[in-house]
Amino acid sequence: MAVVLEAKNLEKRFKDFVAVNKINFKVKEGEVFGFLGPNGAGKTTTMKIIQCVSPKTSGDLKVFGLDVNEHPREIKQHMGVVPQMDNLDPDFSVIENLVQYSRYFDIPIEEAKKRANDLVNYVQLNDKKESSIDKLSGGMKRRLVLARAMINNPKLLILDEPTTGLDPQARHLIWEKLKDLSSRGITVILTTHYMEEAARLCDRIVIMDNGQILVEGTPKNLIKKYVGDHIIEAENTIEIKTCLEKNNIEYEVANESVEIYSENVPHITNLILKKCTSSSVTARPATLEDVFLKLTGRKLRE
Amino acid sequence: MVTFIKTWKLNFIPPFLEPVLYLLALGFGLGGFIESVDGVPYANFIAPALVSISVMNASFFECTYTSFVRMYYLKTFDAMISTPISIEEVIAGELFWGATRSTIYATIMLPVLLIFGIIKMPSSLLIIPFAFLGGLLFSCIAMCFTALSPTIDTLNYPSFLFITPMFLFSGTFFPMDVLPLVVQYTALAILPLAHVVIISRELTLGVYSISLLASLIWILAATLIFFVISIKLMKKRLII
Numbered sequence A: 001m002a003v004v005l006e007a008k009n010l011e012k013r014f015k016d017f018v019a020v021n022k023i024n025f026k027v028k029e030g031e032v033f034g035f036l037g038p039n040g041a042g043k044t045t046t047m048k049i050i051q052c053v054s055p056k057t058s059g060d061l062k063v064f065g066l067d068v069n070e071h072p073r074e075i076k077q078h079m080g081v082v083p084q085m086d087n088l089d090p091d092f093s094v095i096e097n098l099v100q101y102s103r104y105f106d107i108p109i110e111e112a113k114k115r116a117n118d119l120v121n122y123v124q125l126n127d128k129k130e131s132s133i134d135k136l137s138g139g140m141k142r143r144l145v146l147a148r149a150m151i152n153n154p155k156l157l158i159l160d161e162p163t164t165g166l167d168p169q170a171r172h173l174i175w176e177k178l179k180d181l182s183s184r185g186i187t188v189i190l191t192t193h194y195m196e197e198a199a200r201l202c203d204r205i206v207i208m209d210n211g212q213i214l215v216e217g218t219p220k221n222l223i224k225k226y227v228g229d230h231i232i233e234a235e236n237t238i239e240i241k242t243c244l245e246k247n248n249i250e251y252e253v254a255n256e257s258v259e260i261y262s263e264n265v266p267h268i269t270n271l272i273l274k275k276c277t278s279s280s281v282t283a284r285p286a287t288l289e290d291v292f293l294k295l296t297g298r299k300l301r302e
Numbered sequence B: 001m002v003t004f005i006k007t008w009k010l011n012f013i014p015p016f017l018e019p020v021l022y023l024l025a026l027g028f029g030l031g032g033f034i035e036s037v038d039g040v041p042y043a044n045f046i047a048p049a050l051v052s053i054s055v056m057n058a059s060f061f062e063c064t065y066t067s068f069v070r071m072y073y074l075k076t077f078d079a080m081i082s083t084p085i086s087i088e089e090v091i092a093g094e095l096f097w098g099a100t101r102s103t104i105y106a107t108i109m110l111p112v113l114l115i116f117g118i119i120k121m122p123s124s125l126l127i128i129p130f131a132f133l134g135g136l137l138f139s140c141i142a143m144c145f146t147a148l149s150p151t152i153d154t155l156n157y158p159s160f161l162f163i164t165p166m167f168l169f170s171g172t173f174f175p176m177d178v179l180p181l182v183v184q185y186t187a188l189a190i191l192p193l194a195h196v197v198i199i200s201r202e203l204t205l206g207v208y209s210i211s212l213l214a215s216l217i218w219i220l221a222a223t224l225i226f227f228v229i230s231i232k233l234m235k236k237r238l239i240i
């Protein structure tokens, strides 16, 4: 498969502060590629460099085989963007927002109107076509921004936290649309704080922290590699911890509980119940969230 | 090339309303006590100044407060630069839009002044294209302030410290030659409105002098300079 995007030693500094620290990644055509990472990891900064709206400090970034510094116009012509913050124009109605935006791509007006109507349908905002932007809910705005990103029939979609703040219905609708777009061969790059979203949607993900990429891979492989199949949780007490240490069982402290990554659930569970505690011990399948917390720690970010 | 057409709706509080009030109060009210200025009836004297002030306000306030809101609060420029449009084109679009507003305001005022019979035709028609140039100048100056303003409140400083004195001392309501010579020269050197008034007045009175050419050159040069600077400053602010 063709490579749509390739970053080599991509770096971004704001004065002395390094926001993106020499990262390397490749996105292939038709892939859904996710960026995960705590607040301030550098996801939005990376997205903005890809969108050709923020210049890189050093390194190489090619989109569609074109250098972002030299061919921003050509790249942007075939890219759709959903920014982290909605930036719809409140002076215009829903449909006008789409038509106006299409003007910037030099789409002829008749064609623009047709696409705008199709897209309003696509994101199920038909009832709100003539509404002003102020009268839309957060979820509706997000859907409209997605529709707007599609107005130029992009080959590559960049979505920065497309579902943050949405209710489950709206989130599922966006997922459904992204899956549909991906099945039509559109390459999708997204950032998210929802691990479930990343696990469901993304073919491959990277986890970023402090401007660096910590790991890269398919959600499944990352879970397998860094956590294992299952997680056993027990209470976080001194007795349990000393008991686990005595039995050479590795554990991680997760606030109220201790977590044991394990391939052999019955064995460990029985052992803990027999030797360490009579209180509750639970086992559950490992998730991407476990990988994320393991790699980026549990401390809150500023 | 990207063609991009602005289709902003105009909020038409009739733009001639305020100038007409000035005209009635000053031109015909106060003007009753003033025989004439350099042989010109007072209403005829201030008519071109009122057009010039409209030209100034229409573009200056568009490219300060309105542009600031679009840039800072609505993130409109961010949305636009993620399309094939470049930041230079976005800002140039704002500047030309400001100039267009000035042209519209001047165009609407002309018939009103004509009804009062205080401007000469057809030379006054040249006010219309000239309003675009004058408007562009004020747009460019305004955009520099917008680019440098940390918050929307700091835009009040240029409004009070630049626009208000200019409104009063640019040969608008009294001829500049009553001012001390030094002040006159300073005003001519730094007040764009003074030059816009000189040209507008010669057009509406239909008498021409070499000042027209000098002022036109001043305006062209200043527009060019501030056009380049405003786009540079905006780029520096937004492309980070």
Ligand SMILES: Nc1ncnc2c1ncn2[C@@H]1O[C@H](COP(=O)(O)OP(=O)(O)OP(=O)(O)O)[C@@H](O)[C@H]1O
Binding pocket: A014, A017, A018, A019, A037, A038, A039, A040, A041, A042, A043, A044, A045, A046, A084, B240
């Ligand atoms: N314009 C800027 N000037 C200075 N520092 C900036 C600027 N933009 C971002 N940063 C810094 O760069 C770092 C990365 O920010 P970025 O917005 O990319 O994070 P993020 O991963 O998108 O976070 P979030 O999940 O909160 O959206 C942060 O520490 C932020 O403070």
Ligand SMILES: [Mg+2]
Binding pocket: A043, A044, A045, A084, A160
């Ligand atoms: Mg972000």
